[in-house]
Amino acid sequence: MKLAIHAEWTKVRTAGGTCWFLLAAVVLTIALSAAAAAGVSCSSSACDQDAVKISLTGVYLGQLVIAILAVTAVGSEYGSGMIRTTFAAMPRRHLVLVAKAVLVCGGALVAGVFGVLGSVAAGRLILPGKGFTAAHGYSTLSLVDGATLRAAGGTVLYLALIGLLAVGVAAITRDSAAAIGLVFALLFLFPLITAAVNDGHLQRHLEQISPMNAGLAIQATVNLRGLVINPWAGLGVLALWALCALVIGGATMQLRDA
Amino acid sequence: MIRTTLIAAPDRGRVLAPKAVVLGAVTFALSGVSCLVAVWWVGNLRRDNGFYIMPSSTATQARVVLGTAALLALASVFALAVGTIVRRSAVAIATVIALVVLPYILGASAIGPLQWLLRLTPAAAFAVQGVLHRYSQVDAVYIASSGYFPLTPWVGFGVLCLWTAVALGLAWHLLRRRDA
Numbered sequence: 059m060k061l062a063i064h065a066e067w068t069k070v071r072t073a074g075g076t077c078w079f080l081l082a083a084v085v086l087t088i089a090l091s092a093a094a095a096a097g098v099s100c101s102s103s104a105c106d107q108d109a110v111k112i113s114l115t116g117v118y119l120g121q122l123v124i125a126i127l128a129v130t131a132v133g134s135e136y137g138s139g140m141i142r143t144t145f146a147a148m149p150r151r152h153l154v155l156v157a158k159a160v161l162v163c164g165g166a167l168v169a170g171v172f173g174v175l176g177s178v179a180a181g182r183l184i185l186p187g188k189g190f191t192a193a194h195g196y197s198t199l200s201l202v203d204g205a206t207l208r209a210a211g212g213t214v215l216y217l218a219l220i221g222l223l224a225v226g227v228a229a230i231t232r233d234s235a236a237a238i239g240l241v242f243a244l245l246f247l248f249p250l251i252t253a254a255v256n257d258g259h260l261q262r263h264l265e266q267i268s269p270m271n272a273g274l275a276i277q278a279t280v281n282l283r284g285l286v287i288n289p290w291a292g293l294g295v296l297a298l299w300a301l302c303a304l305v306i307g308g309a310t311m312q313l314r315d316a
Numbered sequence: 317m318i319r320t321t322l323i324a325a326p327d328r329g330r331v332l333a334p335k336a337v338v339l340g341a342v343t344f345a346l347s348g349v350s351c352l353v354a355v356w357w358v359g360n361l362r363r364d365n366g367f368y369i370m371p372s373s374t375a376t377q378a379r380v381v382l383g384t385a386a387l388l389a390l391a392s393v394f395a396l397a398v399g400t401i402v403r404r405s406a407v408a409i410a411t412v413i414a415l416v417v418l419p420y421i422l423g424a425s426a427i428g429p430l431q432w433l434l435r436l437t438p439a440a441a442f443a444v445q446g447v448l449h450r451y452s453q454v455d456a457v458y459i460a461s462s463g464y465f466p467l468t469p470w471v472g473f474g475v476l477c478l479w480t481a482v483a484l485g486l487a488w489h490l491l492r493r494r495d496a
Contacts, residue, residue: 097429118418126410133406235405242413249421253461 062148062157070131070161080169083123083217087173091116092180100189100196109190110209110279113181113199117213117274120173121220125241128162128224133234141316152308159225159304166221170214178210205279212276212293219273219296220245226303229311244299245270262286269299319496328491332400336393336484343392348385355381372447383444383469390473390480391416394438397483400491415439415479424461431459431466438479443472 070076094115100107132155135141148154182199190196201207223244228237248268252261265271265286275285275292282288287295325331355377363369372380391412399408416438423433434440443465450458458464465472 094430099428115422118422119414122410122414122418126406129406130404235409238406238409242410242417246413246417246421250417253424 059153059156062153063160065144065148066131066154066157066161070165073134075130076127076165079123079127080165083120083127083166083169084173084176086123087116087120087169088176088180089116090119091177092184095181095184095188098185098188098190100194103194105189105194106281107190108278108280109181109185109196109199110206111277113185114174114177114209114213114277116173116177117216117277120169121217121245121270122242124162124166124169124217124221125224125238125245127165128221129228129234129237129241131158131162132225132228133232133237136232136316137234145316151311155225155229155304155308155311159222162221162225163218166218167214170217173217174210174213178206208289209277209279212289213274215293216273216276216296219293219300220269222300223269223296223303226300226305226307229307230303232314266292267295269296272296322496329488332396332484332488332491336396339396340389340393344385344389347388348382351381351384370448376447379469380445380447383473387441387444387473387476390441390476391438394476394480394483397480397487400487401483420460425459427457427459434460434466434472435475438476440467440472441476443467444469446472 091113095113098107098112099105135144144154145151178199178201185196186198197203199206201210220241224237224241227241227244228234231237231240248264248271252264252268252271255261255264272287272292273296275287276289278285278289285292321331322328359369394416395408395412398411399405402408402411419433419437419439420442423430423439426433434442442460446463446465446469448463450464456462456464460466467475
């Protein structure tokens, strides 16, 4: 296992794009979060907005970059034919997938921590000027607050899980382009369909099983009773998606020709 | 394969243009048929289920069907241009989805500044699907997901045209300048 991780680490470290992707994930996350925070305003104590969720909006963009990183970690080897060399050197193929998953997860966690810290800092600086003040019932954003910490930490975990999901999907499709399309379809089709459906029950169920809607329930800090799914249960739904993708990906990798 | 293509057609501008034409035409034809079927079929389905369908003229319905087909065709040409610029399929697909689909998801149910996403990004072109009118005396929730887009249909479509034109121009320039 150590050898497999070491081999994958060498690939990740020496492939040109990795650093840039991680940097892009951090920068885009903070930029969209700051833009979202700059865009809202709260003029009374009844503005009913979730300051923490707003300042973590950037994860919508950050997750796309993490997904690219994860998908190319698997897909580029299939694209270039390198995967045959990899499997010749490491005949226990599931170890290759586990090593890739560990490294993508680690990268996503690092990028996530920086992206989320930057986003919270941006929210802390920008939101009070937009009316999110004590007078309107908002305290300054701080990670000491339990709910804020859960939302911020959960968002980091969300990014890592998206990375794992994308690794699994790429192992299933064996092609970067198909994998990224499939991952984004999983993420975005649910909210699009939910918006088009007007049966309340169906909407609720769709949101409960959607990897993105359920996973991002972890960001909610107000009106928790109104959520379609409990924050941690929502993250669990995404974890299940990721686990299924990894298990199926591992099995197909083992069974199929490279 | 792109190296073989560029040897066969050394005038590289002449490689990009036919790709765009074929891709755009095929997408337009396919999505035109599917939009027509979708509008007719889903409309009937909803009527049968007892929903009230706002009346709209044939011209408006034609605009929605043809406009959506044109939106998809143009989006595919935009994706071709982005693919030519970044030369990596996963990055290209992600970029296009981030520019076309994500703004719609973020902006469609938003009130306030996030609605600007449906004015500035290629997702503005979804306005071709707008059928409902705003009335200043009626206090309703004017958001895109209920059918009220911030731009008029053809202005929104023009935003996508602009994005596609710029991306194609850049792609054409880079394809000629760079090594394959």
